[in-house]
Amino acid sequence: MPELPEVEVVARQLREVLVGQVAGAVHVHHPDVFQPQAKLNRRSLRGTSCVGVRRRSKLLILDFSSDLVVTVHLRMTGHLWISPSAEVRPAHTHVCLELQRGRELRFRDPRRFGRVGLLPAENLADDSYIRRLGPEPFDLTVDDLANRLAARTGTIKGTLLDQSVVAGLGNIYVDEILHRVGVHPEQVANRLLSREIEALSSAMVDVLTEAIAVGGSSIRDYLGLSQEPGSFQDRHRVFGRSGLPCRQCGQAIAKRKVAGRGTHFCPFCQRLRRRKPRPRRSVTVRGTL
DNA sequence: TCTAACCTGATC
DNA sequence: GATCAGGTTAGA
Numbered sequence: 253m254p255e256l257p258e259v260e261v262v263a264r265q266l267r268e269v270l271v272g273q274v275a276g277a278v279h280v281h282h283p284d285v286f287q288p289q290a291k292l293n294r295r296s297l298r299g300t301s302c303v304g305v306r307r308r309s310k311l312l313i314l315d316f317s318s319d320l321v322v323t324v325h326l327r328m329t330g331h332l333w334i335s336p337s338a339e340v341r342p343a344h345t346h347v348c349l350e351l352q353r354g355r356e357l358r359f360r361d362p363r364r365f366g367r368v369g370l371l372p373a374e375n376l377a378d379d380s381y382i383r384r385l386g387p388e389p390f391d392l393t394v395d396d397l398a399n400r401l402a403a404r405t406g407t408i409k410g411t412l413l414d415q416s417v418v419a420g421l422g423n424i425y426v427d428e429i430l431h432r433v434g435v436h437p438e439q440v441a442n443r444l445l446s447r448e449i450e451a452l453s454s455a456m457v458d459v460l461t462e463a464i465a466v467g468g469s470s471i472r473d474y475l476g477l478s479q480e481p482g483s484f485q486d487r488h489r490v491f492g493r494s495g496l497p498c499r500q501c502g503q504a505i506a507k508r509k510v511a512g513r514g515t516h517f518c519p520f521c522q523r524l525r526r527r528k529p530r531p532r533r534s535v536t537v538r539g540t541l
Numbered sequence: 542t543c544t545a546a547c548c549t550g551a552t553c
Numbered sequence: 554g555a556t557c558a559g560g561t562t563a564g565a
Contacts, residue, residue, distance in 0.1 A: 255559060310560075327560050329549080344549085363548045365560065381561085406542055414542095415561080423559055471559060472551080491559090512544070514557075 254326045256310060256389070256420030257460055258468035258482065262332060263307040265477035266314070269334055270302045270357070275316065276350025278370070285346040285361065288370035296320060296370060297349070309385050309419035313376070321376060322349070323369035324359065329473045330366030332359055385419040389456040392418055398449045404441035410511030411441040418456070424469055424491045427516045429455045431490045436524040437510045437517050443525065462487070490516035 254262070278294035280286040288296065300318035307313065312332075314322040324332060337356045341348070347359040347368045359368055369379075376382060387396065397418070404411045411417055412426045421429070430437050433451040435444065444452070463469060467482030471492060475481055485492065489499050494507035498518040506519050 258559080325560085328558070361548095362550065363558090365548065404542095410542080413560090425559090469559075474559070511542095513559095 254310060254330070254468070254474055255422035255425050256307075257425070257463035257484065258474050259307050259310045259312060259326065259420075260464050261468045261476055261482065262326075263305050263312055266312070266332070267305040269477070270305055270314065270351075272301060273351045274299060274301045276356075279348040279350070279356075280346070281341070281348075282346035282364065285359070285364060285366065286368050286370075289372070289375060292320070292370050292372075297322070308382060309388070309415060310422070311381060315373065319373045321369075321371060321373045323367075323371070323376075323379070325367050325381070327361070327363070327365035327367070329363045330359065330361040331473070331475060332357060333475075333477055333479065334358070384416050386414075386416045387419065389418050389420060389460055392453065392456070394450050394453045397453050398446065401441045401444055401449060406441060407438045407511055408435060408441045408444065409437035409513070409515055413511055413513070420460075421456070423513045423515075424471070424488070425459060425463070427491045428489060429459050431516075431518060431522060432459060434521050434523075436522040437515045438524055490518060492516070 275297040277298055278286065280294055297316055297318065297320060300316045300320065302314055303317050304315040305312065306315065310325060312324040334355055335358050337350065337354050342360055344362045345358050345360045349357040351357060359366065400417050401411065408430065409426055412421050429452065432455040433448055435448055435452065463484040466484050467476060467480065468474060469484040469488070470481035471485055490505050493505045494516055495504055497503065498505055498521060501518065501520045503518055503520040505516055507514060507516050509515065
Protein backbone atom coordinates (compact mmCIF):
# COMPACT_ATOMS: atom_id res chain seq x y z
CA MET A 253 0.00 0.00 0.00
CA PRO A 254 2.38 2.65 1.03
CA GLU A 255 5.15 4.40 -0.78
CA LEU A 256 7.40 7.16 0.51
CA PRO A 257 4.67 9.80 1.06
CA GLU A 258 2.36 7.47 2.96
CA VAL A 259 5.19 6.20 5.14
CA GLU A 260 6.34 9.77 5.80
CA VAL A 261 2.82 10.75 6.87
CA VAL A 262 2.66 7.79 9.26
CA ALA A 263 6.13 8.62 10.61
CA ARG A 264 5.07 12.19 11.42
CA GLN A 265 1.88 11.03 13.09
CA LEU A 266 3.71 8.37 15.09
CA ARG A 267 6.27 10.92 16.23
CA GLU A 268 3.48 13.01 17.76
CA VAL A 269 1.97 10.20 19.78
CA LEU A 270 4.87 7.87 20.47
CA VAL A 271 7.84 9.98 21.51
CA GLY A 272 8.11 9.96 25.29
CA GLN A 273 5.97 6.84 25.64
CA VAL A 274 7.38 3.98 27.69
CA ALA A 275 7.12 0.59 26.02
CA GLY A 276 6.01 -2.66 27.57
CA ALA A 277 6.14 -6.12 26.08
CA VAL A 278 5.56 -7.00 22.46
CA HIS A 279 2.70 -9.40 21.77
CA VAL A 280 3.18 -11.51 18.69
CA HIS A 281 0.22 -13.20 17.07
CA HIS A 282 1.96 -14.37 13.96
CA PRO A 283 5.59 -15.44 14.39
CA ASP A 284 6.68 -14.76 10.80
CA VAL A 285 5.93 -11.06 11.11
CA PHE A 286 8.05 -10.18 14.15
CA GLN A 287 11.77 -10.60 13.53
CA PRO A 288 13.98 -9.62 16.47
CA GLN A 289 17.72 -9.92 15.97
CA ALA A 290 19.64 -12.56 17.89
CA LYS A 291 19.50 -12.21 21.67
CA LEU A 292 16.56 -9.83 21.50
CA ASN A 293 13.01 -10.88 22.25
CA ARG A 294 9.54 -9.57 22.89
CA ARG A 295 10.55 -8.31 26.32
CA SER A 296 13.71 -6.43 25.28
CA LEU A 297 11.98 -3.04 24.96
CA ARG A 298 10.21 -3.19 28.32
CA GLY A 299 10.65 0.00 30.35
CA THR A 300 12.49 1.92 27.66
CA SER A 301 10.99 5.01 26.09
CA CYS A 302 10.56 6.03 22.50
CA VAL A 303 12.90 8.89 21.70
CA GLY A 304 12.22 9.41 18.00
CA VAL A 305 10.57 8.19 14.83
CA ARG A 306 12.34 8.24 11.48
CA ARG A 307 11.74 7.10 7.94
CA ARG A 308 14.26 5.72 5.48
CA SER A 309 12.71 4.99 2.11
CA LYS A 310 9.57 2.99 2.94
CA LEU A 311 10.89 1.78 6.29
CA LEU A 312 9.70 3.24 9.60
CA ILE A 313 12.32 3.37 12.34
CA LEU A 314 11.29 3.85 15.97
CA ASP A 315 14.19 4.78 18.24
CA PHE A 316 14.18 3.73 21.87
CA SER A 317 16.20 4.99 24.83
CA SER A 318 17.85 1.58 25.14
CA ASP A 319 19.54 2.18 21.76
CA LEU A 320 17.27 -0.41 20.28
CA VAL A 321 15.17 0.33 17.22
CA VAL A 322 11.91 -1.11 16.04
CA THR A 323 11.60 -1.19 12.25
CA VAL A 324 8.29 -1.50 10.46
CA HIS A 325 7.85 -2.17 6.76
CA LEU A 326 4.19 -1.97 5.71
CA ARG A 327 4.79 -3.53 2.26
CA MET A 328 1.43 -3.78 0.47
CA THR A 329 -1.28 -3.93 3.11
CA GLY A 330 0.37 -3.19 6.44
CA HIS A 331 -1.29 -0.71 8.79
CA LEU A 332 -0.33 0.78 12.16
CA TRP A 333 -2.60 2.36 14.71
CA ILE A 334 -2.88 3.02 18.42
CA SER A 335 -5.63 1.20 20.22
CA PRO A 336 -6.81 0.49 23.76
CA SER A 337 -5.29 -2.88 24.66
CA ALA A 338 -8.70 -4.07 25.79
CA GLU A 339 -10.22 -3.54 22.36
CA VAL A 340 -10.84 -6.70 20.32
CA ARG A 341 -8.03 -7.26 17.83
CA PRO A 342 -9.24 -7.14 14.24
CA ALA A 343 -8.34 -10.16 12.10
CA HIS A 344 -4.73 -10.13 10.82
CA THR A 345 -3.41 -8.08 13.75
CA HIS A 346 0.00 -9.72 14.06
CA VAL A 347 2.09 -7.58 16.41
CA CYS A 348 1.16 -5.28 19.33
CA LEU A 349 3.55 -3.15 21.37
CA GLU A 350 2.29 -2.27 24.85
CA LEU A 351 2.35 1.41 25.69
CA GLN A 352 1.30 3.35 28.77
CA ARG A 353 -2.24 3.97 29.99
CA GLY A 354 -3.69 0.74 28.66
CA ARG A 355 -2.89 1.41 25.03
CA GLU A 356 -0.81 -0.36 22.44
CA LEU A 357 0.65 0.19 19.00
CA ARG A 358 -0.87 -2.40 16.68
CA PHE A 359 0.30 -3.76 13.35
CA ARG A 360 -2.21 -5.41 11.06
CA ASP A 361 -1.43 -6.86 7.64
CA PRO A 362 -3.84 -9.20 5.82
CA ARG A 363 -1.28 -10.28 3.23
CA ARG A 364 1.44 -10.73 5.82
CA PHE A 365 4.16 -9.29 3.56
CA GLY A 366 4.99 -6.62 6.13
CA ARG A 367 7.64 -7.01 8.81
CA VAL A 368 8.35 -5.67 12.28
CA GLY A 369 11.99 -5.86 13.30
CA LEU A 370 13.85 -5.25 16.56
CA LEU A 371 17.58 -4.61 16.56
CA PRO A 372 20.35 -2.51 18.11
CA ALA A 373 20.53 0.92 16.45
CA GLU A 374 24.18 0.29 15.65
CA ASN A 375 23.20 -2.65 13.43
CA LEU A 376 20.75 -0.64 11.37
CA ALA A 377 23.28 0.22 8.68
CA ASP A 378 23.92 -3.48 8.11
CA ASP A 379 20.25 -4.26 7.63
CA SER A 380 19.90 -6.00 4.27
CA TYR A 381 17.07 -3.72 3.14
CA ILE A 382 18.75 -0.48 4.18
CA ARG A 383 22.12 -1.49 2.79
CA ARG A 384 20.72 -1.79 -0.72
CA LEU A 385 18.91 1.56 -0.76
CA GLY A 386 19.90 4.40 -3.05
CA PRO A 387 19.56 8.04 -1.99
CA GLU A 388 16.29 9.61 -0.90
CA PRO A 389 14.70 11.52 -3.80
CA PHE A 390 15.11 14.76 -1.83
CA ASP A 391 18.89 14.25 -1.63
CA LEU A 392 19.38 13.22 -5.22
CA THR A 393 21.15 15.75 -7.42
CA VAL A 394 20.52 15.95 -11.16
CA ASP A 395 24.08 14.78 -11.85
CA ASP A 396 23.75 11.80 -9.56
CA LEU A 397 20.45 10.85 -11.15
CA ALA A 398 21.96 11.19 -14.62
CA ASN A 399 24.87 8.94 -13.65
CA ARG A 400 22.58 6.33 -12.20
CA LEU A 401 20.36 6.29 -15.28
CA ALA A 402 23.33 6.12 -17.62
CA ALA A 403 24.12 2.60 -16.41
CA ARG A 404 20.59 1.33 -16.95
CA THR A 405 19.35 -0.44 -20.04
CA GLY A 406 15.89 -1.40 -18.75
CA THR A 407 12.73 0.69 -18.89
CA ILE A 408 12.62 3.95 -16.95
CA LYS A 409 9.62 2.57 -15.08
CA GLY A 410 11.50 -0.47 -13.83
CA THR A 411 14.57 1.60 -13.10
CA LEU A 412 12.73 4.09 -10.90
CA LEU A 413 11.04 1.24 -9.04
CA ASP A 414 14.48 -0.17 -8.23
CA GLN A 415 15.14 1.02 -4.68
CA SER A 416 18.90 0.95 -5.21
CA VAL A 417 18.57 3.69 -7.85
CA VAL A 418 16.30 6.01 -5.85
CA ALA A 419 14.72 5.01 -2.56
CA GLY A 420 11.03 5.31 -1.79
CA LEU A 421 9.24 5.45 -5.13
CA GLY A 422 6.61 2.83 -5.90
CA ASN A 423 4.07 2.07 -8.58
CA ILE A 424 1.78 5.07 -8.03
CA TYR A 425 4.41 7.76 -7.81
CA VAL A 426 6.57 6.51 -10.67
CA ASP A 427 3.52 6.67 -12.97
CA GLU A 428 2.59 10.13 -11.72
CA ILE A 429 6.13 11.47 -12.01
CA LEU A 430 6.65 10.10 -15.53
CA HIS A 431 3.42 11.71 -16.71
CA ARG A 432 4.50 15.06 -15.32
CA VAL A 433 7.73 14.95 -17.28
CA GLY A 434 6.16 13.54 -20.44
CA VAL A 435 8.33 10.43 -20.52
CA HIS A 436 6.92 7.08 -21.66
CA PRO A 437 7.27 4.39 -18.97
CA GLU A 438 8.88 2.01 -21.47
CA GLN A 439 11.52 4.51 -22.51
CA VAL A 440 14.96 2.96 -22.02
CA ALA A 441 16.45 4.59 -18.91
CA ASN A 442 19.80 5.52 -20.39
CA ARG A 443 18.12 7.14 -23.37
CA LEU A 444 16.48 9.97 -21.47
CA LEU A 445 17.48 13.42 -22.70
CA SER A 446 19.25 15.68 -20.24
CA ARG A 447 16.31 18.06 -20.12
CA GLU A 448 14.11 15.07 -19.25
CA ILE A 449 16.45 14.05 -16.45
CA GLU A 450 16.38 17.57 -15.06
CA ALA A 451 12.59 17.62 -15.22
CA LEU A 452 12.45 14.17 -13.64
CA SER A 453 14.66 15.27 -10.80
CA SER A 454 12.43 18.17 -9.83
CA ALA A 455 9.15 16.37 -10.56
CA MET A 456 10.12 13.68 -8.05
CA VAL A 457 10.48 16.22 -5.30
CA ASP A 458 7.36 18.15 -6.34
CA VAL A 459 5.05 15.15 -6.57
CA LEU A 460 6.26 13.58 -3.33
CA THR A 461 6.08 16.88 -1.45
CA GLU A 462 2.54 17.53 -2.67
CA ALA A 463 1.46 14.02 -1.78
CA ILE A 464 2.88 14.25 1.74
CA ALA A 465 1.11 17.58 2.25
CA VAL A 466 -2.30 16.01 1.59
CA GLY A 467 -1.75 12.81 3.55
CA GLY A 468 -0.63 10.51 0.72
CA SER A 469 -2.74 8.42 -1.67
CA SER A 470 -5.48 6.09 -0.47
CA ILE A 471 -6.43 3.67 -3.21
CA ARG A 472 -7.79 0.73 -1.33
CA ASP A 473 -6.01 -0.05 1.89
CA TYR A 474 -3.93 2.84 3.03
CA LEU A 475 -5.06 4.75 6.11
CA GLY A 476 -3.10 7.00 8.42
CA LEU A 477 -2.60 6.40 12.12
CA SER A 478 -6.12 7.50 13.01
CA GLN A 479 -7.68 5.56 10.12
CA GLU A 480 -7.93 8.72 8.01
CA PRO A 481 -7.33 8.39 4.28
CA GLY A 482 -5.06 10.67 2.27
CA SER A 483 -6.40 12.61 -0.67
CA PHE A 484 -3.60 12.67 -3.23
CA GLN A 485 -5.52 10.06 -5.28
CA ASP A 486 -7.91 12.89 -6.20
CA ARG A 487 -4.99 14.66 -7.83
CA HIS A 488 -3.63 11.65 -9.70
CA ARG A 489 -3.14 12.41 -13.37
CA VAL A 490 -2.75 8.81 -14.52
CA PHE A 491 -2.71 6.25 -11.72
CA GLY A 492 -6.09 4.54 -11.44
CA ARG A 493 -7.45 6.64 -14.34
CA SER A 494 -7.20 4.24 -17.28
CA GLY A 495 -9.83 5.06 -19.90
CA LEU A 496 -10.42 8.51 -18.42
CA PRO A 497 -9.32 11.64 -20.28
CA CYS A 498 -5.81 12.94 -19.69
CA ARG A 499 -6.07 16.14 -17.68
CA GLN A 500 -3.53 17.69 -20.03
CA CYS A 501 -4.66 16.65 -23.53
CA GLY A 502 -7.98 14.84 -23.18
CA GLN A 503 -6.75 11.54 -24.67
CA ALA A 504 -7.72 8.37 -22.84
CA ILE A 505 -5.20 7.22 -20.25
CA ALA A 506 -3.77 3.81 -21.17
CA LYS A 507 -2.83 0.95 -18.88
CA ARG A 508 -0.45 -1.87 -19.63
CA LYS A 509 2.02 -4.03 -17.81
CA VAL A 510 5.53 -2.60 -17.63
CA ALA A 511 8.27 -4.02 -15.41
CA GLY A 512 5.69 -6.48 -14.15
CA ARG A 513 3.42 -3.76 -12.77
CA GLY A 514 0.17 -2.21 -13.93
CA THR A 515 1.32 1.00 -15.54
CA HIS A 516 -0.76 4.08 -16.37
CA PHE A 517 0.27 6.70 -18.91
CA CYS A 518 -1.01 9.08 -21.56
CA PRO A 519 -0.09 7.76 -25.02
CA PHE A 520 -0.16 11.29 -26.37
CA CYS A 521 1.73 13.24 -23.67
CA GLN A 522 4.23 10.42 -23.10
CA ARG A 523 5.58 9.37 -26.48
CA LEU A 524 8.03 6.53 -26.78
CA ARG A 525 11.19 7.36 -28.72
CA ARG A 526 12.19 4.14 -30.39
CA ARG A 527 15.93 3.46 -30.42
CA LYS A 528 18.06 5.82 -32.45
CA PRO A 529 16.46 7.67 -35.33
CA ARG A 530 16.75 5.27 -38.23
CA PRO A 531 19.82 6.14 -40.35
CA ARG A 532 18.34 7.55 -43.50
CA ARG A 533 18.97 5.38 -46.50
CA SER A 534 21.94 6.80 -48.30
CA VAL A 535 20.85 8.78 -51.31
CA THR A 536 24.29 8.98 -52.84
CA VAL A 537 24.86 6.08 -55.10
CA ARG A 538 28.36 4.82 -54.85
CA GLY A 539 30.27 4.08 -57.97
CA THR A 540 27.86 5.53 -60.41
CA LEU A 541 27.44 9.13 -61.39
C1' DT B 542 17.34 -7.61 -15.92
C1' DC B 543 13.19 -10.13 -15.59
C1' DT B 544 9.89 -13.50 -13.27
C1' DA B 545 7.85 -15.94 -9.86
C1' DA B 546 6.88 -16.25 -5.33
C1' DC B 547 5.35 -14.64 -0.94
C1' DC B 548 -0.22 -13.98 1.06
C1' DT B 549 -5.23 -12.57 1.43
C1' DG B 550 -9.14 -10.19 -0.24
C1' DA B 551 -11.67 -7.55 -3.67
C1' DT B 552 -13.49 -7.48 -8.13
C1' DC B 553 -14.56 -9.12 -12.67
C1' DG C 554 -12.99 -19.32 -11.10
C1' DA C 555 -9.51 -16.16 -12.69
C1' DT C 556 -7.18 -11.93 -12.17
C1' DC C 557 -5.44 -8.11 -9.86
C1' DA C 558 -3.41 -5.37 -5.91
C1' DG C 559 0.37 0.59 -3.48
C1' DG C 560 6.52 -4.22 -2.26
C1' DT C 561 10.53 -6.95 -2.09
C1' DT C 562 13.58 -10.66 -3.19
C1' DA C 563 15.61 -15.12 -4.64
C1' DG C 564 16.69 -17.26 -8.55
C1' DA C 565 16.86 -17.79 -13.60
